Amino acid sequence: MTLLDKFEPLQQARERLRGLGIDPFNVVVEKILSPTEAIVDGRRVILAGTNNYLGLTFHPECIAAAVRAVEEEGCGTTGSRMANGNYADHLALEREFAQFYDKPYSVVFSAGYLANLALLSTLPGADDVILIDADCHASIYDGCKMSAAEVIRFRHNDVDDLDKRLRRLKDRARRTLVVVEGIYSMFGDTAPLKAIAEVKDRYGAYLMVDEAHSLGVLGERGRGLAEAEGVEDRVDFIVGTFSKSLGAIGGYCVSPHRVLDTLRYAARPYIFTASASPAQIASTRVALRLLRDGGELRRRLWANAERFYNGLKALGCRLGPQLSPVIPVILGESREESLAVWKELLEGGVYVNLVMPPATPDHRCLLRCSMSAAHTPEQIDTLLQVFAKVFSAHGMAAD
Amino acid sequence: MKSYQETLSELLETIRVLVPNAGKVDEDTELVGSLGLDSMKVMNLLQEVEDRFDVSIPLNVLPDVRTVGDLARKIHQLLQEQ
């Protein structure tokens, strides 16, 4: 065995995908036309697998702010905030996040991934415990790996299992960080946050919620699941990303605890990477305002989700447990058939994400579809027609 | 307090019930390879085992758990610490 031999199976799997003519995990977007359309493989397709929930990536005000920032502040920051200083816009965005959530402390990171690494690698130390929902995102698992804390999983969305595990921890429950997500990225289901907050309070544990997919999507003001469930004052750390509803790149955390501000001096994923580029920060500042005032965008997003979800249901598709803008169409265990279905959808002008185990919550493959406020009802109907055709051809549709 | 042997035989019995067609299972059986389980099924099996023993097995210890015996030793140790 050499250093490189272990990659042989992966290389062979890639070769097999190449035989298919297109690799679903390495698609080339030749030209992006709008938040909902692109040219992929020489073909115009409707994008129904992005995280562009509010459709803000091409918003003229976001673009104008980004252009201005590039012209005035340059393309990159060339270093971390600890070494190279804080740009005024980074601080302004932190103030705006704090105001938006009505929390005293806020930090922005260069990615949502890094926000999770920063919090989880630094906050819980040796002798502490991280208690995560089993379906948490890879960035949460990776943050746990970087931490010296003990890491325990509880069954997905199972409050009784969480309760049981906190009980087993006895005194250590008070040095435990419970981690859940607002909307889970693969199945689109939400955490039972009220019950979770109640349980963690009973044991004196702390709660962190990753609102990556729920920011701008849930809650009257778009603050996410904690707002929608009325438990914002019981959440200790809210993390999120600019890369979905805000249409840029970056991450953030807000908290009532001053410790969050102190993490700037301790969290390696904050210190040892360059701060976000001026354009990212500038467009995110505008997008956050649009999101806050985005009641109409949210209404459109949910109307679109409902139209697509009900259409797929009428086709007899197996869907996730709950209506949300993240809509998984659950396929079978056969990778070959799933690949064929995905490819035929693409050939029909529909781009969705193909997800295979172990990235799925169970042993089945799924098509992760997602809706945007920017989709038109006509686009959704086109999507449904293509799904109907492909699923019928595979005997997967209801008659 | 359960002895290691008692923990082991209880674990073997639990695994035989949960993985009925696993064939012969003993202390040296490897959880991933020989039981015919992929890593996801092992995770599910672990959750059942955790309930049975009323113990949480931290993810951090899993790299050191290869065989049924390793798992029994870990559970035995966790129960003693409780």
Ligand SMILES: Cc1ncc(COP(=O)(O)O)c(C=O)c1O
């Ligand atoms: C739940 C969750 N957390 C964090 C992230 C990471 O966000 P980012 O794209 O900003 O790194 C994602 C996105 O993939 C996610 O789905």
